[in-house]
Amino acid sequence: MVKITAIKEALKALFKPATTKYPHGPPSHVPPGLRGLPQFSDENCIGCGACVVCCSANAISMKDEGDTRTLSIFYPRCVFCGRCEDICPEDGISLTEQFELATTDKKNAEVTIVFKLVRCSQCGDVISTRKHLDKIKERIMTNVDATVKEEVVRDLPKYETLCGECRRKLSYELNTHTQKYYARRWES
Amino acid sequence: MQTVFDYLFIIALYFAVIGLAFFFSWGASWVFRKLSARLQARRGPPAYQPIADIIKLFGKERFTPALSNKFLYILSPLLALSAILILSFMIPPGTPLWPGPLAFDLIVILYFSVMFSLAFVIAGWASGSTWGKIGASREVVMILSVELPLAIALLIPSLALARGGFSFSLSITDVISAQQGTFIWILPNWFLFRYPLAAIALFLTLLTKSWMRPFGDIPEAEQEIFAGSLTEYGGPLLGIFELARLFRFYVFTALFVDLYLGGGVGFVFPFDLLIFLAKCLVIVILMTIVHVASARYRISHVFKWFLTVCLAFALFSLIRVLVGF
Amino acid sequence: MQIDKVTAPEYVVPLGPFHPALLEGEYFKLKVEGEKVLDVDLKLGYNYRGIMKLAESRSYHQNIYLFERVCGICSAAHTTAYTQTAEMLGGIELPDRARYIRTLIAELERIHSHLLWAGVGMELIGFKTLFMLIWRDREHVLDVLEAISGNRQHYAMNTIGGVRKDIDKDMIPKIEEKLKLLHKATETATKAVLEDGGIRARTKGIGTLDKEIARKICVVGPVARATGMAIDVRKDDPYAAYDEIPFDIITAEGGDILSMAIVRLGELVESVKISQFCLDKLKTVGGPIRAEVKEFPTGEAVGRVEAPRGELMYYLVSNGTNIPERARVRTPSYLNDYALLFMLPGESLADVPITVASVDPCMACTDRMCSVTDHRIQIHKTGTLRDLSKSFR
Numbered sequence A: 001m002v003k004i005t006a007i008k009e010a011l012k013a014l015f016k017p018a019t020t021k022y023p024h025g026p027p028s029h030v031p032p033g034l035r036g037l038p039q040f041s042d043e044n045c046i047g048c049g050a051c052v053v054c055c056s057a058n059a060i061s062m063k064d065e066g067d068t069r070t071l072s073i074f075y076p077r078c079v080f081c082g083r084c085e086d087i088c089p090e091d092g093i094s095l096t097e098q099f100e101l102a103t104t105d106k107k108n109a110e111v112t113i114v115f116k117l118v119r120c121s122q123c124g125d126v127i128s129t130r131k132h133l134d135k136i137k138e139r140i141m142t143n144v145d146a147t148v149k150e151e152v153v154r155d156l157p158k159y160e161t162l163c164g165e166c167r168r169k170l171s172y173e174l175n176t177h178t179q180k181y182y183a184r185r186w187e188s
Numbered sequence B: 001m002q003t004v005f006d007y008l009f010i011i012a013l014y015f016a017v018i019g020l021a022f023f024f025s026w027g028a029s030w031v032f033r034k035l036s037a038r039l040q041a042r043r044g045p046p047a048y049q050p051i052a053d054i055i056k057l058f059g060k061e062r063f064t065p066a067l068s069n070k071f072l073y074i075l076s077p078l079l080a081l082s083a084i085l086i087l088s089f090m091i092p093p094g095t096p097l098w099p100g101p102l103a104f105d106l107i108v109i110l111y112f113s114v115m116f117s118l119a120f121v122i123a124g125w126a127s128g129s130t131w132g133k134i135g136a137s138r139e140v141v142m143i144l145s146v147e148l149p150l151a152i153a154l155l156i157p158s159l160a161l162a163r164g165g166f167s168f169s170l171s172i173t174d175v176i177s178a179q180q181g182t183f184i185w186i187l188p189n190w191f192l193f194r195y196p197l198a199a200i201a202l203f204l205t206l207l208t209k210s211w212m213r214p215f216g217d218i219p220e221a222e223q224e225i226f227a228g229s230l231t232e233y234g235g236p237l238l239g240i241f242e243l244a245r246l247f248r249f250y251v252f253t254a255l256f257v258d259l260y261l262g263g264g265v266g267f268v269f270p271f272d273l274l275i276f277l278a279k280c281l282v283i284v285i286l287m288t289i290v291h292v293a294s295a296r297y298r299i300s301h302v303f304k305w306f307l308t309v310c311l312a313f314a315l316f317s318l319i320r321v322l323v324g325f
Numbered sequence C: 001m002q003i004d005k006v007t008a009p010e011y012v013v014p015l016g017p018f019h020p021a022l023l024e025g026e027y028f029k030l031k032v033e034g035e036k037v038l039d040v041d042l043k044l045g046y047n048y049r050g051i052m053k054l055a056e057s058r059s060y061h062q063n064i065y066l067f068e069r070v071c072g073i074c075s076a077a078h079t080t081a082y083t084q085t086a087e088m089l090g091g092i093e094l095p096d097r098a099r100y101i102r103t104l105i106a107e108l109e110r111i112h113s114h115l116l117w118a119g120v121g122m123e124l125i126g127f128k129t130l131f132m133l134i135w136r137d138r139e140h141v142l143d144v145l146e147a148i149s150g151n152r153q154h155y156a157m158n159t160i161g162g163v164r165k166d167i168d169k170d171m172i173p174k175i176e177e178k179l180k181l182l183h184k185a186t187e188t189a190t191k192a193v194l195e196d197g198g199i200r201a202r203t204k205g206i207g208t209l210d211k212e213i214a215r216k217i218c219v220v221g222p223v224a225r226a227t228g229m230a231i232d233v234r235k236d237d238p239y240a241a242y243d244e245i246p247f248d249i250i251t252a253e254g255g256d257i258l259s260m261a262i263v264r265l266g267e268l269v270e271s272v273k274i275s276q277f278c279l280d281k282l283k284t285v286g287g288p289i290r291a292e293v294k295e296f297p298t299g300e301a302v303g304r305v306e307a308p309r310g311e312l313m314y315y316l317v318s319n320g321t322n323i324p325e326r327a328r329v330r331t332p333s334y335l336n337d338y339a340l341l342f343m344l345p346g347e348s349l350a351d352v353p354i355t356v357a358s359v360d361p362c363m364a365c366t367d368r369m370c371s372v373t374d375h376r377i378q379i380h381k382t383g384t385l386r387d388l389s390k391s392f393r
Helices: A004-012 A050-055 A081-089 A129-144 A146-160 A164-169 A178-187 B002-038 B049-058 B070-090 B105-126 B130-163 B172-178 B195-209 B235-246 B248-260 B269-292 B297-322 C050-054 C059-067 C075-090 C096-124 C128-149 C169-195 C196-203 C211-216 C221-226 C257-284 C332-343 C349-358 C385-391
Strands: A039-040 A062-063 A068-074 A093-096 A110-119 A126-129 C012-015 C027-033 C037-045 C299-307 C308-316 C323-332 C373-374 C379-381
Touching: A004 B297, A004 C128, A004 C169, A004 C385, A039 A068, A039 A110, A039 B002, A039 C211, A050 A062, A050 A081, A062 C379, A068 B070, A081 A093, A081 C059, A126 A129, A126 C050, A129 A146, A178 B105, B002 B049, B002 B070, B002 B105, B002 B248, B002 B269, B049 B235, B070 B105, B070 B235, B070 B248, B105 B130, B130 B172, B130 B248, B130 B297, B130 C012, B172 B248, B195 B269, B195 B297, B235 B248, B248 B269, B297 C128, C012 C196, C012 C349, C037 C332, C037 C349, C050 C323, C059 C075, C059 C323, C075 C096, C075 C211, C075 C299, C075 C308, C096 C128, C096 C169, C096 C257, C096 C349, C169 C196, C169 C257, C211 C332, C221 C257, C221 C308, C221 C332, C257 C349, C308 C332, C332 C349
Parallel strands: none
Antiparallel strands: A039 A093, A062 A068, A068 A110, A110 A126, C012 C027, C027 C037, C299 C308, C308 C323, C373 C379
């Protein structure tokens, strides 16, 4: 019946409790880099929807209504794996250190971001968000080859207002088929 | 010639002692919970928690399980509460001035302490649950193994009175007043120092009777059999049981302090009460430390321990009292 | 005159599906005489979640986080096994740094799992103080894991071809400090458990598993090691960085609960050593932490790791797409739970909870398929959860 170690350890613990009065007081510590509630960044997020595809718990959903696109994280489903953060091309979504997410209303358990949508001028299908198209445009303008820049600048407004399907259908009519660029490159 | 007022005074005194027992038990229960929490590196409950738990139970729905024996199911908590209330005013709060209800306290105390345990056996059996029945059978084994050393250890001080130049008496008041003076050197004349083995035996049995580990919580081991006898109880009936169980902090510690630690002997009225309560608190803290620092044994271990080691301690002391060495 | 032997009546005690001693839903039908257990029947299937079916509709990368949730305690072991199998499919070589980080996480998880087991075991024999103190010390390892990965339980560290987060240079001394605390805590816990007479009385010679039976029913992990079999996937079929790390396989003789405790407590010390080794390597070994993943060609692969509870096996079939054709999980508890049928009979009812806990059963891991028997017509049928819920409404 020797139990000196247990008694010694118990007496050592007498004046330093390991627990805190957590719900009534502050939590003991929140480590940097805690994977908490995912948040969209108003500045960076372009509404491309990559996170919707990669989300491992299907917590992120995308809804196109009228001329707005709503991305929403239904965080009771979220498993805080951080895959959306990994996959995002623009740092538009990141996990915050916020972890006290309990709510009494299911409707409040959502993080949303709203974008202005661009629809196809021909068929009315969704192309993408305004911000996404702007980003694409910006990228094209910085990366485009100097030889075709003039033509690209001329063609871009046509691309912007057409969905992929209509662009394919009307490519010869509008002279926007991609082959002409390749042809030019081969020549030069 | 005693008048009606004398009787009323005595009744009022009894109620005062029950009130004292209640408030002491409340405080001791809090000390027990807080101290064991702190020893386990937790924070522990606030002071109102022991009583808040019981009040909460009284606010809940009363029900009787379909398979239970309804009469016994309701009777057993009342039996437990009445037994422990009687016990709590039978045991004088440390002062020799306490009139003492009867001249043969110790026998009655023994009787009611068994009755208190039996109430749990009845409760377990009447509730009609398998777990209740297992709890009841374990409680019976506990009674069988604990009561014999308990009885011997309780009666040793009273038998020893005749050795110390007093007349033989079964009254606790006499036992308390017999512990005046010093034993050897500066050790007070407590039965703890005169019969230490019997004191250990009594401490172990009282520890067990007040549901403290290593042996006490076997009949209600939650990881094995839910709550044992009380599995099917809920609401006010469980509240009565919990109230009865709260008094254990006074009854069983006071018994030990009165018999083996000299109560509050040697002080004048308000101080002897305080000294007595302080001693009770020391016993509660000691019990808590033993409770916290031990694992739960099996029921077969209880039988073995109490009918060999504990009984041997008690019997050795009994032989010492009777032969006189 | 002959007196019949008086026996206590036999009755059936239902232990579970919900019982304070069982952390998860499982059902033990105990045939009991007095306090003695005569016969046991085990029913599983209360935690079925259809994870393997779900895995067939998600991409390889999404499945990492799905399989992480097969078990809450050995989550890193599950992802290690899964990513390892997927890497075999895709023919991907792990970078060195990723191998050490993966090993470190696996060993820290083993420490956390074994400390959890020790605490639960103490609680089941009524030693609440050691339970609390062991779990207090377990917080150290959880803090380390939280600092590394950002979560206490689901680390989400492993990914196909490597790990997702690097360990900073300035974080390593902090982890080493915590490892020292852990080393001290494990030693204290071992001393406290082994010297206590009460614990010895409750565990020595209880729930004994015979070595021959153990071999026959193929128990794995600490349960097998407690019966004297020195089997360990980390040594037998090294994965991650285990082939270059020196460590001992802890074995014990006897197969009772005490020897299982000795094996697990000994492994704690070994795990601390392995973690320290990995940290030392991480200080010097640089390089990428993630290899490039191209595709998963048609084929099949089996991967196994030593989870805290024993050998964990994953089987994957690829059809060339980014979604696995078939995923199969064989958890260690699936084998170890069966040992209970041989361990429980003859024990006292009071020892049932600690005996059940001694094999460290993880029911959520184990439940793989839901089979419902119609007792009137004796037909087994399987179906989707939705259909089942309809038929029982």
